[in-house]
Amino acid sequence: MTSDSSAPASVSAISPVTADTTAHLQVRFKTESGRLLLLLPPEDATASGWADVLQQLKHRLNSGDRFWQPYTAVHLVARDRLLDVRQLQTIADTLTPYQLQLKRVYTSRRQTAIAAVTIGYSVEQHVPIAHLNPPTEAGQALADPLYLQTTVRSGVEIRHPGTVVILGDVNPGSSVVADGDVIIWGTLRGVAQAGAAGNSRSLIMALRMEPTQIRIATQVARAPETPPTQYYPEVAYVSSEGIRIARASEFSKARLLPQPT
Amino acid sequence: MSRIIVVTSGKGGVGKTTCTANIGMALARRNHRVAVVDADFGLRNLDLLLGLENRIVYTAIEVLTGECRLEQALVKDKRQPNLALLPAAQNRTKDAVTPEQMKQVVDEIAKSYDYVLIDSPAGIEMGFKNAVASAHEALVMTTPEIAAVRDADRVVGLLEANDIRKMHLIINRLRPAMVQQDMMMSVKDVQEILAIPLIGVIPDDEKVIISTNRGEPLVLSPNISLAGIAFNNIVRRLEGETIPFLDLTAAHDDLFTRIRRMFRNRN
Numbered sequence: 001m002t003s004d005s006s007a008p009a010s011v012s013a014i015s016p017v018t019a020d021t022t023a024h025l026q027v028r029f030k031t032e033s034g035r036l037l038l039l040l041p042p043e044d045a046t047a048s049g050w051a052d053v054l055q056q057l058k059h060r061l062n063s064g065d066r067f068w069q070p071y072t073a074v075h076l077v078a079r080d081r082l083l084d085v086r087q088l089q090t091i092a093d094t095l096t097p098y099q100l101q102l103k104r105v106y107t108s109r110r111q112t113a114i115a116a117v118t119i120g121y122s123v124e125q126h127v128p129i130a131h132l133n134p135p136t137e138a139g140q141a142l143a144d145p146l147y148l149q150t151t152v153r154s155g156v157e158i159r160h161p162g163t164v165v166i167l168g169d170v171n172p173g174s175s176v177v178a179d180g181d182v183i184i185w186g187t188l189r190g191v192a193q194a195g196a197a198g199n200s201r202s203l204i205m206a207l208r209m210e211p212t213q214i215r216i217a218t219q220v221a222r223a224p225e226t227p228p229t230q231y232y233p234e235v236a237y238v239s240s241e242g243i244r245i246a247r248a249s250e251f252s253k254a255r256l257l258p259q260p261t
Numbered sequence: 262m263s264r265i266i267v268v269t270s271g272k273g274g275v276g277k278t279t280c281t282a283n284i285g286m287a288l289a290r291r292n293h294r295v296a297v298v299d300a301d302f303g304l305r306n307l308d309l310l311l312g313l314e315n316r317i318v319y320t321a322i323e324v325l326t327g328e329c330r331l332e333q334a335l336v337k338d339k340r341q342p343n344l345a346l347l348p349a350a351q352n353r354t355k356d357a358v359t360p361e362q363m364k365q366v367v368d369e370i371a372k373s374y375d376y377v378l379i380d381s382p383a384g385i386e387m388g389f390k391n392a393v394a395s396a397h398e399a400l401v402m403t404t405p406e407i408a409a410v411r412d413a414d415r416v417v418g419l420l421e422a423n424d425i426r427k428m429h430l431i432i433n434r435l436r437p438a439m440v441q442q443d444m445m446m447s448v449k450d451v452q453e454i455l456a457i458p459l460i461g462v463i464p465d466d467e468k469v470i471i472s473t474n475r476g477e478p479l480v481l482s483p484n485i486s487l488a489g490i491a492f493n494n495i496v497r498r499l500e501g502e503t504i505p506f507l508d509l510t511a512a513h514d515d516l517f518t519r520i521r522r523m524f525r526n527r528n
């Protein structure tokens with residue numbers, strides 16, 4: 001990607017992204033008044049088969065390694081997912097090496113509730129609607145940022161209804177899709193999409209920008225055919241002519257300092 | 262405890278089978294009891310590379326169905342009694358075996374061998390799952406090509422998801438001259454993407470193909486080639502030795518340094 005914000009990146013518009021938030025929810029941790037909530041995607045979300053859910057859970061646990069406090073109680077928010085005894089046990093076993101303990105299960109399914117009780121977890125069958133079903137009207141707040149320390153490898157897709165921070169590289173063949181900003185403290189070689197729900201003021205930042213493709217809201221840019229000889233930390237943003245890339249140092253100056261007249 | 266190591270890559274044709282045969286043989290020559298397991302059902306060829314094809318009577322399938330005992334299926338190498346091969350079935354589809362069954366057989370083998378090397382098929386489907394089911398560690402193979410590296414990256418992610426954390430990278434078929442002309446990814450380029458520890462770089466070498474056709478692993482050859490040394494070095498690093506990496510570009514460097522020296526002397 002070019003470091004010169006006056007040189008256009010190749011730009012084109014794409015069809016507006018449908019703001020269907022539940023369709024791409026993934027496994028996610030969330031702290032709420034001292035408790036750690038483990039949110040599972042609803043049954044009808046894309047890529048939410050049991051194997052996907054388990055893989056996402058492992059990935060999230062692995063990438064947050066440093067942050068888990070020993071003996072934290074985990075409350076599983078299973079939504080409308082059907083979980084049997086074996087699956088609940090697998091979730092508990094997956095948490096154990098991180099010293100996280102499954103304590104309580106929230107579910108809207110009777111079978112899941114029975115399974116949870118059978119192996120000794122406390123169960124709440126009435127989901128606290130407020131933080132589980134995001135309001136469907138416009139003006140919806142973003143989720144808390146997702147912070148992952150990991151290499152995002154080929155075949156992996158990270159989706160999050162907020163800002164995503166990756167401490168590591170985003171490799172070719174992978175993608176990061178955020179409703180907020182995408183911040184990569186590493187090299188971006190895969191696909192990054194910011195403002196996926198339509199916010200064109202979203203940004204994509206990387207220590208080294210070598211993306212396959214970047215998208216912000218409805219705009220798309222590809223990497224230039226000839227790679228630059230030198231790389232700098234850069235910021236991608238939407239200008240009136242489409243996606244622009246600026247050196248991080250110049251981008252923040254331009255934004256923060258009063259423009260010379 | 263024995264070490265169960267899967268040799269895997271995602272992409273086909275990058276040298277998994279070649280590597281399994283050579284590393285298996287080199288380990289056996291260092292006085293370890295080694296079993297190599299062909300997990301490439303349907304397209305087996307580890308037996309060919311080891312020159313053991315004509316001695317196969319039973320395969321993993323017969324062991325699983327109880328038609329024979331494990332010891333009957335294991336083919337002992339006549340050159341190297343420390344080495345045994347568990348052949349894959351030629352005529353069955355890859356779905357004839359489940360990961361649980363595969364694990365059962367490999368764990369059984371591990372009871373009487375120091376090393377079990379599992380040669381995995383290409384792809385990330387059932388055959389891959391079978392191959393990794395019982396592995397404690399992995400040798401991830403790639404060639405310095407974009408597609409191969411991309412697939413290897415995918416495989417590293419899947420190994421992590423399968424709780425296999427101990428992984429080493431082998432880069433095969435490197436052509437130093439091409440790297441120097443910027444026509445091939447360098448070792449550093451590959452490492453930068455895959456970000457797992459490097460355990461070996463094997464040059465592209467026609468002797469590898471010759472040895473494949475003879476069913477005679479390179480590491481057995483009396484005047485050993487550069488690729489053969491590279492395999493031996495991988496084995497020594499596997500066993501914890503610190504061995505400097507071969508300077509595959511030596512010939513070119515010599516030339517360059519010589520020219521540079523020439524210029525310097527003129528000034």
Ligand SMILES: Nc1ncnc2c1ncn2[C@@H]1O[C@H](COP(=O)(O)OP(=O)(O)O)[C@@H](O)[C@H]1O
Nearest residue numbers: 273274275276277278279464465466469470473
């Ligand atoms: N370092 C090398 N130099 C030259 N040829 C090689 C090398 N490594 C492997 N090959 C050749 O590449 C082909 C594929 O190797 P193989 O081990 O069967 O790959 P895989 O098991 O990954 O499909 C074989 O013909 C083999 O002889």
Ligand SMILES: [Mg+2]
Nearest residue numbers: 277278301381
């Ligand atoms: Mg093979």
